[in-house]
Amino acid sequence: MSACLDIANLSAVLPNGQRVLRSVSLSVQPGEVRALVGESGAGKTMIGKAVLGVLPSSVRIVEGDMLLEGEDLGRLQPKARRTLIGARTALIPQDPLTALNPSRRIGPQMTDRLVRILGWSGEKADMRIRQLLDEVQIRDPERVLKSYPHELSGGMRQRVLIAAAFAAEPRLIVADEPTTALDVTVQKQILRLIAALQREHGTAILFVTHDLGVVAKISQKVSVLYAGKVVEEADAAALFAAPQHPYTRALMAATPRYTDPFASLKPVDEAVLAGLAAEIAAADLAWRRPHG
Amino acid sequence: MDRASRRGLSPRLWLAGGWLLLALLAAIFAPLVAPQDPLAQDLMLERLPPLWLDGAEPGYWLGTDSLGRDLLSRLIFGGRIAFIVAFAAAIAACLVGSTLGLIAGYFGGWADRIISRIVDIWMAFPPVLFAILLVAVLGTGLSSVILAIAIIDWTRFCRVIRAEAMGQSRMDYVENARIAGYGRIGIMLREVLPNVVPSIVALLSLEMGIAVIVEAILSFVNLSISTDDPTWGGIIAEGRLSIHQAWWVLVFPLITLILTVLSFSQFGEALKARFDPVLR
Numbered sequence: 001m002s003a004c005l006d007i008a009n010l011s012a013v014l015p016n017g018q019r020v021l022r023s024v025s026l027s028v029q030p031g032e033v034r035a036l037v038g039e040s041g042a043g044k045t046m047i048g049k050a051v052l053g054v055l056p057s058s059v060r061i062v063e064g065d066m067l068l069e070g071e072d073l074g075r076l077q078p079k080a081r082r083t084l085i086g087a088r089t090a091l092i093p094q095d096p097l098t099a100l101n102p103s104r105r106i107g108p109q110m111t112d113r114l115v116r117i118l119g120w121s122g123e124k125a126d127m128r129i130r131q132l133l134d135e136v137q138i139r140d141p142e143r144v145l146k147s148y149p150h151e152l153s154g155g156m157r158q159r160v161l162i163a164a165a166f167a168a169e170p171r172l173i174v175a176d177e178p179t180t181a182l183d184v185t186v187q188k189q190i191l192r193l194i195a196a197l198q199r200e201h202g203t204a205i206l207f208v209t210h211d212l213g214v215v216a217k218i219s220q221k222v223s224v225l226y227a228g229k230v231v232e233e234a235d236a237a238a239l240f241a242a243p244q245h246p247y248t249r250a251l252m253a254a255t256p257r258y259t260d261p262f263a264s265l266k267p268v269d270e271a272v273l274a275g276l277a278a279e280i281a282a283a284d285l286a287w288r289r290p291h292g
Numbered sequence: 293m294d295r296a297s298r299r300g301l302s303p304r305l306w307l308a309g310g311w312l313l314l315a316l317l318a319a320i321f322a323p324l325v326a327p328q329d330p331l332a333q334d335l336m337l338e339r340l341p342p343l344w345l346d347g348a349e350p351g352y353w354l355g356t357d358s359l360g361r362d363l364l365s366r367l368i369f370g371g372r373i374a375f376i377v378a379f380a381a382a383i384a385a386c387l388v389g390s391t392l393g394l395i396a397g398y399f400g401g402w403a404d405r406i407i408s409r410i411v412d413i414w415m416a417f418p419p420v421l422f423a424i425l426l427v428a429v430l431g432t433g434l435s436s437v438i439l440a441i442a443i444i445d446w447t448r449f450c451r452v453i454r455a456e457a458m459g460q461s462r463m464d465y466v467e468n469a470r471i472a473g474y475g476r477i478g479i480m481l482r483e484v485l486p487n488v489v490p491s492i493v494a495l496l497s498l499e500m501g502i503a504v505i506v507e508a509i510l511s512f513v514n515l516s517i518s519t520d521d522p523t524w525g526g527i528i529a530e531g532r533l534s535i536h537q538a539w540w541v542l543v544f545p546l547i548t549l550i551l552t553v554l555s556f557s558q559f560g561e562a563l564k565a566r567f568d569p570v571l572r
């Protein structure tokens with residue numbers, strides 16, 4: 001059985017030659033949740049964007065392969081690639097405020113995609129959307145479908161986006177810090193919803209987050225990223241029981257404990273970061289040599 | 293919905309819209325509403341003051357000019373040209389400018405660089421001088437005036453719409469549409485365009501006001517249309533010569549012009565607020 005998503009040796013550079021992704025390899029099996037953890041700027045979001053084909057134009061992929069259900073995205077013609085990505089993947093974005101078109105009502109925005117991309121009839125798409133809105137526990141679908149995005153709360157908008165992501169039954173969903181922009185009280189509900197829908201639909205998720213607490217709750221596999229490099233990869237349970245890499249250990253130590261709210265926040269250990277920097281510099285040097 | 297309709301009833305929209313409607317209807321039905329023939333000269337009736345002053349004649353509401361022509365009738369007929377120019381020139385400028393602005397803002401890269409450079413060069417010319425030059429080249433006449441204003445003022449639309457489209461293109465919903473597999477042109481028209489429409493509408497109304505001014509300026513310097521037909525700018529130019537004997541020939545067309553231009557810009561602002569789903 002081929003993996004849902006298989007990334008091998010993916011490197012990307014900025015115009016100034018700086019590497020933002022350093023030979024990243026990871027795979028997501030069908031129906032599995034893989035968390036991508038790391039600090040901001042570690043390249044988590046960049047990996048998601050690379051998979052979905054929406055990297056900023058300044059970032060260039062210089063090596064590596066991305067296989068979506070066995071199809072090599074790099075070998076496909078742009079149009080075929082877009083069609084494949086459109087049909088098999090979806091995004092749950094970070095900021096529900098800007099992820100919905102402010103000048104269009106929710107209903108047509110959601111059904112449009114099913115009708116135009118998957119060629120469904122309007123009626124079928126409408127039924128499907130209502131079913132999904134029910135699954136994300138929206139109790140008054142009539143009102144929501146007729147609303148403009150600004151008329152809904154942040155949590156409601158994120159529910160709508162989750163429903164939209166699952167509506168077309170994608171094989172892979174990239175969830176890019178889907179709870180970060182939300183109220184803490186809403187975060188938990190949204191996380192539960194995503195987990196519930198994921199189980200029910202059997203969708204593989206690449207879950208980008210910086211929150212180890214979230215990782216523990218939702219994912220089976222974890223890749224820890226630092227400066228665009230995967231420093232540790234493990235089963236979630238194994239990772240939390242016995243983190244192998246010093247950076248992972250430092251990251252866990254830096255996570256605030258709700259059991260001890262008066263302990264001060266700890267930064268990631270400097271010695272660990274220095275060790276990592278040296279490791280990365282050496283790897284970059286070795287990487288550049290064969291490329292001139 | 294309640295809030296939307298209340299905003300729509302703002303006094304600003306009513307006053308501006310009311311004046312524009314009144315002026316527009318008067319211009320359309322000019323032969324019916326004008327009390328006199330705007331071209332009929334009668335030296336016996338020269339420089340009659342407005343109706344409420346001593347020495348006025350009934351039927352000449354705002355008085356007459358130095359050739360005895362009825363001022364109100366001339367203003368009403370002048371409105372025809374003002375509105376034709378306003379609508380035609382503003383719509384032409386809007387179509388060209390918004391299209392190029394949308395392309396530059398959404399596609400970026402080379403398209404943006406080329407279009408933006410053209411806009412920069414275009415805007416280096418002083419607009420009124422540019423207009424006079426253009427009309428001198430194109431020849432006087434209604435269509436040349438319209439063409440000249442459109443040629444000069446498309447940049448106004450282009451710059452604003454480019455900036456708006458650029459901002460919208462960075463939004464996540466555009467990225468989301470890309471992921472879903474929409475084509476770039478489809479995204480531009482279906483996702484980005486509806487979000488810049490409020491700005492286009494506001495600018496369009498503003499531009500109509502500007503077109504009225506430019507037309508008045510051109511006719512003031514006698515470069516608009518044939519001198520027989522009354523135009524607001526032309527009447528102002530004549531009024532200037534007789535300011536000491538008949539101030540009303542200068543003052544009333546100026547008031548008409550100012551009210552119209554002001555109404556266009558206010559109307560645009562109010563429309564923008566109404567069209568914008570986030571503002572309303």
